[in-house]
Amino acid sequence: MTEVFIYDHVRTPRGRGKKDGSLHEVPSVRLAAKTLEAIRDRNGLDTSTVDDIIMGCVDPVMDAGAVIPKAAAFEAGYSFAAPGMQISRFCASGLDAVNFAAGKVAAGSDDIVIAGGVESMSRVGMGMSGGAWYMDPSVNFPAYFMPQGVSADLIATKYGFSRDDVDGYAVESQKRAANAWEKGYFKNSVIPVKDQNGLVILDRDEHMRPGTDMQSLASLNPSFQMPGEMGGFEAVGIQAHPEVEKINYVHHAGNSSGIVDGAAAVLIGSRAGGETLGVKPRARIRAFTNIGSDPALMLTGPVDVTEKLLKRSGMSLSDIDLFELNEAFAAVVLRYMQAFDISHDKMNVNGGAIAMGHPLGATGAMILGTVLDELERRDLNTALVTLCIGAGMGTATIIERV
Numbered sequence: 001m002t003e004v005f006i007y008d009h010v011r012t013p014r015g016r017g018k019k020d021g022s023l024h025e026v027p028s029v030r031l032a033a034k035t036l037e038a039i040r041d042r043n044g045l046d047t048s049t050v051d052d053i054i055m056g057c058v059d060p061v062m063d064a065g066a067v068i069p070k071a072a073a074f075e076a077g078y079s080f081a082a083p084g085m086q087i088s089r090f091c092a093s094g095l096d097a098v099n100f101a102a103g104k105v106a107a108g109s110d111d112i113v114i115a116g117g118v119e120s121m122s123r124v125g126m127g128m129s130g131g132a133w134y135m136d137p138s139v140n141f142p143a144y145f146m147p148q149g150v151s152a153d154l155i156a157t158k159y160g161f162s163r164d165d166v167d168g169y170a171v172e173s174q175k176r177a178a179n180a181w182e183k184g185y186f187k188n189s190v191i192p193v194k195d196q197n198g199l200v201i202l203d204r205d206e207h208m209r210p211g212t213d214m215q216s217l218a219s220l221n222p223s224f225q226m227p228g229e230m231g232g233f234e235a236v237g238i239q240a241h242p243e244v245e246k247i248n249y250v251h252h253a254g255n256s257s258g259i260v261d262g263a264a265a266v267l268i269g270s271r272a273g274g275e276t277l278g279v280k281p282r283a284r285i286r287a288f289t290n291i292g293s294d295p296a297l298m299l300t301g302p303v304d305v306t307e308k309l310l311k312r313s314g315m316s317l318s319d320i321d322l323f324e325l326n327e328a329f330a331a332v333v334l335r336y337m338q339a340f341d342i343s344h345d346k347m348n349v350n351g352g353a354i355a356m357g358h359p360l361g362a363t364g365a366m367i368l369g370t371v372l373d374e375l376e377r378r379d380l381n382t383a384l385v386t387l388c389i390g391a392g393m394g395t396a397t398i399i400e401r402v
Contacts, residue, residue: 001107001108002105002106002271003270003271004102004105004269004270004285005268005269005270005271005281005282005402006267006281006282006283006284006285006372007043007267007269007279007280007281007282008043008266008279008282009189009265009266009368009369009372010039010042010189010190010191010264011035011262011263011265012035012191012193012202012263012264013190013202013203013205013262014206014260014261014262015122015193015202015206015207015260016206016207016260016261016357017120017121017122017359021122021206021260022193023120023201023261023262024120024122024261025201026120026193027063027120027123028063028119028120028123028263029063029064029068029071029072029075029118030075031118031193031261031262031263032055032069032071032118032263033073033075034076034263035191036053036072036076036078036114037076037077038265039114039265040076043267044278044279045112046079047077047079047081047082048079048081049112049276049277050078050079050081050082050113051082051083051104051110051111051113052082052083052084052101052113052114053069053070053073053078053084053114054084054085054087054097054100054101054113054115055068055072055084055087055097055115055118055361056086056087056089056094056095056096056116056117056362056365057086057087057118057361058088058093058126058361059127059128059129059360059361060086060088061124062123063120063123063124064119064120064124067084067085068084069084069085069086070083070084070085071084072084072118089290089393089395090390090391090393091326091358091360091363091388091389091390092389092394093117093361093364094117094362094365094366095363095365095367095368096290096395097115098116098266098285098364098365098368099288099397101113101266101268102268102285102288105269105273110270111269111272111276112268112269112270112273112276114265114266114267114268115266116264116265116266116365117263117360117361117362117363117365118262118361118362119261119263119361119362120261120359121259121260121261121359121360122259122261126360133145133390133391143295144236144237144239144240144295145236146227146228146298147227147233148298148390149223149224149227149251149256150228150234150247151237151296151297151298152224152251152299152328152331152332153222153224153228153247153248153249153251154237154241154244154296155297155299155332155335156250156251156331156334157247158243158297159331159334159335159338161250161331161335163218164214165330165334166251166255166329166334167214167217167218167330169333170217170255170330171212171213173327173330173348173351173354173355174208174210174212174354175210175351176348176350177205177210177350177351177355178208178210178355179350179351180351181205185350185373185374185377186350186373188373189373190203190204205260205355205356207258207355207356208355209254210355216254217254220252220253220254222249222251222252223253224249225249228247228249234247236296251329251330251331254354255329256328256329256330256354257326257327257352257353257357257358258353258356258357259357259358260357260359262366263359264365264369266368281402282376282402283401283402284399284400284402285397285398285399286313286398286399287312287313287397288309288396289305289309289312290305290394290396291304291305291308291393291394292392292393293305293392293393293394294392295391296392298390298391299331299332300332301388301392301394302325302332302386302387302388302394303335303336303340304394305386305393305395306386306394306396308396309398319382320346320383320384320398321346321375321381321382321383322346322347322349322374322375322378322380322382323336323342323383323384323386324348324352324367324370324371324383324384324385324386325348325352325386326352326353326358326363326364326386326388327348327352327358328353328358328387328388330354332388333347333352336386349374350370350374352367364385367385368385368399371383371399372401375401380401381400382399382400383399384397385397
């Protein structure tokens with residue numbers, strides 16, 4: 001199989017996913033186009049050589065619909081020869097776009113692929129594309145369907161994480177993200193979003209609350225107790241896991257991922273593709289895989305997929321220098337560290353989605369880039385990137401610096 005390399009990556013800042021967020025007036029296609037422009041300009045890319053553009057988009061409707069990466073390529077002024085497609089595996093869509101690209105390059109069908117994702121959650125609300133998992137009893141009964149927050153609270157209850165545990169994790173995420181911005185760790189990867197006059201709309205993640213402490217979080221009420229108790233979803237969780245007598249509701253807005261807008265792009269290619277571009281590889285994609293997991297716990301897929309990926313790749317946990325796991329909810333990361341006895345010193349070292357937000361279709365590509373930058377900064381070699389996924393799935397990728 002052809003070796004697959006990462007040559008570059010960029011992302012936009014994450015804007016608050018509300019109508020008063022800085023990126024609300026920027027359509028999804030424009031966010032995606034900004035990343036395509038940056039990848040082209042930073043690498044002197046002849047866009048007629050791009051074999052494909054693959055982007056994750058969880059709710060590809062309204063202005064995010066109609067094969068948004070191809071539309072973004074038009075807006076970015078790419079050659080008509082560059083095709084595009086959108087994919088969705090819920091929260092892992094951006095990482096799966098990278099993995100799809102890697103698979104195409106490894107198979108020898110493509111030499112240069114741009115992968116990534118986009119989500120404008122202030123413009124296209126979460127769940128706008130609908131689906132049987134939410135709405136069809138013939139599907140959601142056997143799937144033990146429940147809101148993800150109730151599932152996160154089920155995980156916290158089952159594995160013994162208290163309100164202080166999840167709040168403490170959230171405070172640390174905010175501190176790490178603030179430190180990363182203050183020290184300039186993101187400066188080479190985050191591209192400012194500008195308006196048509198060239199004026200900067202946003203150049204920094206705006207969801208962060210660096211002043212967050214345990215006292216401020218303690219004032220927040222649990223977000224998922226009402227749907228759990230009044231909506232009947234607690235009963236669904238207990239039916240699936242009868243060892244749990246009652247769910248302890250510990251998650252709220254302060255220890256869950258933020259709703260934001262944003263886009264990311266990763267330049268993937270073969271060695272020959274990189275030589276044609278005249279750019280040097282930064283890392284190779286060593287292995288990737290997916291898995292289905294317990295649909296009631298739903299968000300423990302990263303544990304299962306990591307076990308599968310390490311086995312398939314012939315690697316062990318000791319081979320991994322840094323781990324990056326999307327902070328969908330604090331209990332997701334705490335369970336992962338508990339399952340593998342991983343030190344927090346190796347996990348999400350620059351914070352995560354609790355502090356900076358989770359633009360669903362883009363996050364996987366964003367955190368891949370974040371950990372690559374950190375490997376370079378620390379002069380380390382190998383990282384594992386993974387995300388939990390709605391309906392009980394997991395995606396994971398191992399990268400290795402060249």
